Amino acid sequence: xxxxxxxxxxxxxxxxxxxxxxxxxxxxxxxxxxxxxxxxxxxxxxxxxxxxxxxxxxxxxxxxxxxxxxxxxxxxxxxxxxxxxxxxxxxxxxxxxxxxxxxxxxxxxxxxxxxxxxxxxxxxxxxxxxxxxxxxxxxxxxxxxxxxxxxxxxxxxxxxxxxxxxxxxxxxxxxxxxxxxxxxxxxxxxxxxxxxxxxxxxxxxxxxxxxxxxxxxxxxxxxxxxxxxxxxxxxxxxxxxxxxxxxxxxxxxxxxxxxxxxxxxxxxxxxxxxxxxxxxxxxxxxxxxxxxxxxxxxxxxxxxxxxxxxxxxxxxxxxxxxxxxxxxxxxxxxxxxxxxxxxxxxxxxxxxxx
Amino acid sequence: xxxxxxxxxxxxxxxxxxxxxxxxxxxxxxxxxxxxxxxxxxxxxxxxxxxxxxxxxxxxxxxxxxxxxxxxxxxxxxxxxxxxxxxxxxxxxxxxxxxxxxxxxxxxxxxxxxxxxxxxxxxxxxxxxxxxxxxxxxxxxxxxxxxxxxxxxxxxxxxxxxxxxxxxxxxxxxxxxxxxxxxxxxxx
Numbered sequence: 377x378x379x380x381x382x383x384x385x386x387x388x389x390x391x392x393x394x395x396x397x398x399x400x401x402x403x404x405x406x407x408x409x410x411x412x413x414x415x416x417x418x419x420x421x422x423x424x425x426x427x428x429x430x431x432x433x434x435x436x437x438x439x440x441x442x443x444x445x446x447x448x449x450x451x452x453x454x455x456x457x458x459x460x461x462x463x464x465x466x467x468x469x470x471x472x473x474x475x476x477x478x479x480x481x482x483x484x485x486x487x488x489x490x491x492x493x494x495x496x497x498x499x500x501x502x503x504x505x506x507x508x509x510x511x512x513x514x515x516x517x518x519x520x521x522x523x524x525x526x527x528x529x530x531x532x533x534x535x536x537x538x539x540x541x542x543x544x545x546x547x548x549x550x551x552x553x554x555x556x557x558x559x560x561x562x563x564x565x566x567x568x569x570x571x572x573x574x575x576x577x578x579x580x581x582x583x584x585x586x587x588x589x590x591x592x593x594x595x596x597x598x599x600x601x602x603x604x605x606x607x608x609x610x611x612x613x614x615x616x617x618x619x620x621x622x623x624x625x626x627x628x629x630x631x632x633x634x635x636x637x638x639x640x641x642x643x644x645x646x647x648x649x650x651x652x653x654x655x656x657x658x659x660x661x662x663x664x665x666x667x668x669x670x671x672x673x674x675x676x677x678x679x680x681x682x683x684x685x686x687x688x689x690x691x692x693x694x695x696x697x698x699x700x701x702x703x704x705x706x707x708x709x710x711x712x713x714x715x716x717x718x719x720x721x722x723x724x725x726x727x728x729x730x
Numbered sequence: 731x732x733x734x735x736x737x738x739x740x741x742x743x744x745x746x747x748x749x750x751x752x753x754x755x756x757x758x759x760x761x762x763x764x765x766x767x768x769x770x771x772x773x774x775x776x777x778x779x780x781x782x783x784x785x786x787x788x789x790x791x792x793x794x795x796x797x798x799x800x801x802x803x804x805x806x807x808x809x810x811x812x813x814x815x816x817x818x819x820x821x822x823x824x825x826x827x828x829x830x831x832x833x834x835x836x837x838x839x840x841x842x843x844x845x846x847x848x849x850x851x852x853x854x855x856x857x858x859x860x861x862x863x864x865x866x867x868x869x870x871x872x873x874x875x876x877x878x879x880x881x882x883x884x885x886x887x888x889x890x891x892x893x894x895x896x897x898x899x900x901x902x903x904x905x906x907x908x909x910x911x912x913x914x915x916x917x918x
Contacts, residue, residue: 503785513779634918650784650798651826659916 380561380582380617381462381494382690387722388680389691390713391431392424393466393621396444401700402643410443414450416703421454423707425461427714432458433466433496433693439504441647448481455489463489466621466693467498467565467584471520472509474543475527476551483555491556496584497524498565502648515542521575524564528581531559563619566598573598577605577613584619584693589661589668592683595620599687617690620683624669624694625701626676626712630662633671636705644699669694673716680717684725692721731902733760734800737769738807738818744840746771747880748872749806751888752838755895763899768793770817778823786824794824802834802902803863804894805854809841813853822857830863832909834902836894837869844873864905866897 377384394417400407408416421432432454436447444450451463463485468478478495486493499520500506506513522540530536530551539545563584564576576583583602587595603613625637642652661668664678671679680692696709733756737749746769756765773789783794797803807814822829835858837850850869858865870891876884882891 503781631917634916638918649826650782651828651831654828654831655913655916655918658918 377615377617377690379559379615381491382561382617384690384727386726388684388689388725389430389462389619390718390721391433391462391464391619391691391693392420392429392710392713393431393433393435393464393693393695394420394444394697395435395437395466395695396442396447396450397437397644397648397698397700398443399441399644399647399700401702402639403702407700413443416706417444417450418453418457419703420697420706420710421461421463422457423710425458427710428718429461429710429713431462431464431494431691431693433464435466435496435498436469437500437502437504438469438472438508439502448478448485451485451493452488455485455492458489458492460492462492462494464494464563465496467496467500469500469505470497470523470527471499471516472505472511473523475523475530476543476546476549479527479530479551479560480553482560483551483553486555486560487553493555494561494563495527496563496565497527501567518542524579524581527562528579531562563617566602568595568598570598570601573602574605577602577607577611577616578609580606580609580611580616582617582619584621584691585687585689586621587667587683588621588623589657589666592665592667592679592686595667596686599689618687619691619693620687620689621693621695622667622669623698624676624696624709626669626671626673626709626717628672630671630675633675634658634662637670640699640701642699647699673712676717677720680721681724684721731801731899731906732764732799733766733802733804733898734797735765735767735804736797736806736818736821737767737771738805738821739810739815740771740817742808743880744872744874744877745806745808745838747877747882748838748840748870748891749804751882752804752806752891752895755891759892759895760899766796768796770821775817775820775824778820783824783826790824793821797821797825798829800833801906802836802898803830804836804838804898805858806838806840807854809839809846809849812846813849819857822861825861827860828862830858830861832905833863834866834898834905835863836866836898838872838891838894839869840872842874844871847871864901866894866901868894868897870894 398413424432434447434450482493482495519542536546536549563582566572566585606613627633645653737746739745753767776790876887
């Protein structure tokens with residue numbers, strides 16, 4: 377775990393992340409400017425740090441309704457604006473980028489932030505980046521596997537000799553600058569079903585698993601499959617961290633949380649996926665066994681501890697700004713996370729030292 | 731309410747004839763509703779490649795968005811090789827898995843003979859149920875012998891189409907009332 381800068385004796389890490397979505401606020405019908413949205417991301421990272429949140433992530437998306445296309449640039453600004461919070465992508469769409477360039481960028485952020493940078497590499501769940509940057513969707517799967525392997529190799533070796541199908545070969549290449557401690561924590565972003573989790577385990581790379589909603593138990597299969605695949609391929613699964621992510625909204629009562637979150641959730645899904653979020657399903661999310669993190673702080677704590685028992689993850693990442701949630705609501709969420717949720721979670725998930 | 735009538739084939743005349751008649755019934759009897767006929771023969775639609783429907787362009791985007799914005803669908807299909815035509819299946823493949831949630835779906839079938847009368851029960855209804863449609867249970871099955879020179883000549887079919895139109899609207903109104911009541915109970 378040390379290689380991944382995780383100290384289990386401090387308890388499960390709690391992080392916030394944004395996809396940088398830039399959607400109108402359904403309650404006011406208006407949308408803030410891209411400039412304000414980007415500046416608010418930096419501000420939110422500072423508030424998160426002050427509240428004792430462990431990690432802050434920004435992901436990239438290259439189409440309408442998003443403002444964080446240049447996520448590494450935003451993460452660079454966050455590196456300057458903060459002192460101790462870990463900084464990660466959430467995720468970097470590696471398939472459309474050059475792994476060498478990604479490594480250069482994140483090593484630089486690591487140096488700027490004094491060793492706080494991490495990469496979460498994913499395939500992306502939208503097609504915008506592929507169209508814009510000219511990557512053939514037909515090769516979607518092969519491209520990602522090849523690029524992630526190269527990124528991992530760059531992280532582990534000083535001189536790179538490499539040959540593949542989707543990038544020019546490298547001959548004894550030195551990738552500079554090097555990160556502060558010689559390597560970066562690099563995670564693989566995994567959607568719900570076990571197939572990608574198995575690929576992550578097979579590669580022996582830490583996994584960030586999205587658990588957006590529905591029974592938390594459903595995602596247990598992916599966690600087990602990940603660990604099994606790692607063991608089968610000669611890795612020690614116990615030394616590989618797992619993180620989970622979900623949509624998040626906390627309020628004083630469960631009903632207030634449902635009322636506060638629903639318009640944003642529904643508008644966001646409508647804009648990005650073309651169909652809204654079913655109310656019947658959303659109403660079920662106040663059951664502690666449902667993965668979506670919506671409810672009172674007591675319910676959120678119960679959900680997190682239940683999931684920690686199920687998955688044994690080292691990190692939870694909350695998406696608190698989906699669907700145009702305004703800044704004042706984000707501040708209120710961060711306040712409750714810092715004051716009530718993190719202390720309870722840390723207390724109960726701390727690994728006892730010898 | 732917004733009613734979209736789909737003529738699901740790009741060849742032949744029977745399905746088109748039946749759906750034009752269906753449109754005529756809606757326009758005459760229910761002028762207060764918004765009715766639109768989508769004849770797939772009028773559009774150049776791409777094969778589904780796994781993208782979200784909002785990521786397509788042109789006719790594909792137009793047709794899928796029109797269907798997604800409907801409250802009720804009257805799906806007209808011929809019988810090809812004991813099944814629905816590929817053109818209609820492609821429309822289902824282009825849409826999200828729960829595309830027909832809160833929508834009513836009614837069915838009109840045209841066929842040469844009655845040989846594949848249960849095709850709808852065995853093939854079309856399971857697809858619509860999976861996509862979460864509220865299906866009007868009875869459908870109108872029209873054979874070759876019910877047509878005469880691009881007109882429906884069997885009065886029984888006309889009466890059945892009348893009832894299908896009425897059932898479509900009643901089913902939508904019933905589920906709409908349930909939905910409103912449930913939304914009030916949720917309180918969000």
